[in-house]
Amino acid sequence: MKLRRIIAVWAAKLTEKISVHVFHKQGVTWAGKIALKICPSILTELAAQVKHDIFMVCGTNGKTTTNNTLCAALEAEGYRVVCNHTGSNMLNGVAAAFVLAAGWNGNLNADYACLEVDEASTRRVIPHFSPDYMITTNLFRDQLDRYGDIDAIANLFINVMKVAPDMKIVVNGDDALTSYIALESGNEVIPYGINEKVLDGKDSKEMHEGRFCRRCGAPLEYKFHHYSQLGNYACTACDFKRPEVKFNASDIVVGDDLKFSVGDKKIVANYKGFYNVYNILAVYAALKSCGAKMDHFDEVLLSYNPGNGRMESFEIDGTKILLNLAKNPAGFNQNIAAVLQDKTEKDLILQVNDREQDGIDVSWLWDIDFDDLKDGNIKSITVSGMRRYDLALRLKYVDIPCVVEDDIEKAIKDRLDNGCKNLYVLVNFTPLMATRAAIKKLEGQK
Numbered sequence: 001m002k003l004r005r006i007i008a009v010w011a012a013k014l015t016e017k018i019s020v021h022v023f024h025k026q027g028v029t030w031a032g033k034i035a036l037k038i039c040p041s042i043l044t045e046l047a048a049q050v051k052h053d054i055f056m057v058c059g060t061n062g063k064t065t066t067n068n069t070l071c072a073a074l075e076a077e078g079y080r081v082v083c084n085h086t087g088s089n090m091l092n093g094v095a096a097a098f099v100l101a102a103g104w105n106g107n108l109n110a111d112y113a114c115l116e117v118d119e120a121s122t123r124r125v126i127p128h129f130s131p132d133y134m135i136t137t138n139l140f141r142d143q144l145d146r147y148g149d150i151d152a153i154a155n156l157f158i159n160v161m162k163v164a165p166d167m168k169i170v171v172n173g174d175d176a177l178t179s180y181i182a183l184e185s186g187n188e189v190i191p192y193g194i195n196e197k198v199l200d201g202k203d204s205k206e207m208h209e210g211r212f213c214r215r216c217g218a219p220l221e222y223k224f225h226h227y228s229q230l231g232n233y234a235c236t237a238c239d240f241k242r243p244e245v246k247f248n249a250s251d252i253v254v255g256d257d258l259k260f261s262v263g264d265k266k267i268v269a270n271y272k273g274f275y276n277v278y279n280i281l282a283v284y285a286a287l288k289s290c291g292a293k294m295d296h297f298d299e300v301l302l303s304y305n306p307g308n309g310r311m312e313s314f315e316i317d318g319t320k321i322l323l324n325l326a327k328n329p330a331g332f333n334q335n336i337a338a339v340l341q342d343k344t345e346k347d348l349i350l351q352v353n354d355r356e357q358d359g360i361d362v363s364w365l366w367d368i369d370f371d372d373l374k375d376g377n378i379k380s381i382t383v384s385g386m387r388r389y390d391l392a393l394r395l396k397y398v399d400i401p402c403v404v405e406d407d408i409e410k411a412i413k414d415r416l417d418n419g420c421k422n423l424y425v426l427v428n429f430t431p432l433m434a435t436r437a438a439i440k441k442l443e444g445q446k
């Protein structure tokens, strides 16, 4: 078996190198596919060589940020970490992360593994190894045509927890859906959340998934919502309610950075957007639970620069640009909240595609609270992407004028030349990297 593994590792590494250097394409997925083809047990064998813990990060929003932050925190302590940084979060991507981290001798020298796994891929990954921890961020309505309804995802999670009974579940206690699944699983559960109401937001139009108790079907009653379905809930008929959280974020201040406390630990993070409190809290809960060193945790959070288009800042010729992913109603509404947090004048570019990875059904645009933008001190809105006319129509319905521009680079350049020096670019999944590249290109020209 060892020889087979060595051949698989060599083949994968060469595939990846050839893809990058000859075809200028990222070859991660291919590398994983080839390795598994040559040696089907390679993922099991390599995962077994991880010295400490394997983390699997799942959920609709926040996977990449949570996983990359966790990995950065562990690496800052000098640990060797296997991680699918590139966001290749299906089986082949996970396999590639291990295989490409292995040595040419076919062995892996790693202390931890941090893996973000696409919800639908959890059931394909789990037969290969059992993670020590599953971190679930949330379950929101997302890409209906690709994933099916939220119950289908919930069932996937239930099955995954069932086949890995020793896996501890670090769960967002404010999400009734994932909490219920975790609590019913019988696995050890480590809930995190926010006990007190923080934002004085109105109730969103966006669909709240956690309306009914999954145990008995009766309506859930909420003391408050943080956003979307996240909040403090209890069933009106049975005893299901928000679990007491082990890690609670308090004294939250959202601004140019995030400040909050967890117990007597003060956290200051160079992250924007309220929702990132949850992502950081999940990482903190995971690190505390697994007993890893955290000597450099504060520095990691302060110097955070995602470099992957998630709340990534740029500055070109005096214009501040913030690029962020917004791929479903919950994410989009959180982005709008972050835009509104900034009281200064701003330009906004929205870009939505409808490729397979985005979901071809864009009816979700109607669940976004665009009318909030009316009070947002917004100088201009430009819409782009394959579904630019759907965006324009959606905005027309709330009487918000916009400019339609097919070419995203032109749209950005125009705002650099004629805008108010404060630009937000919100895009869904498939345009993200190309738009980031366009910004980098414009950065290089100045």
Ligand SMILES: [Zn+2]
Residues within 6 Å of the ligand: 213, 214, 215, 216, 217, 218, 235, 236, 237, 238, 239, 240
């Ligand atoms: Zn109930």
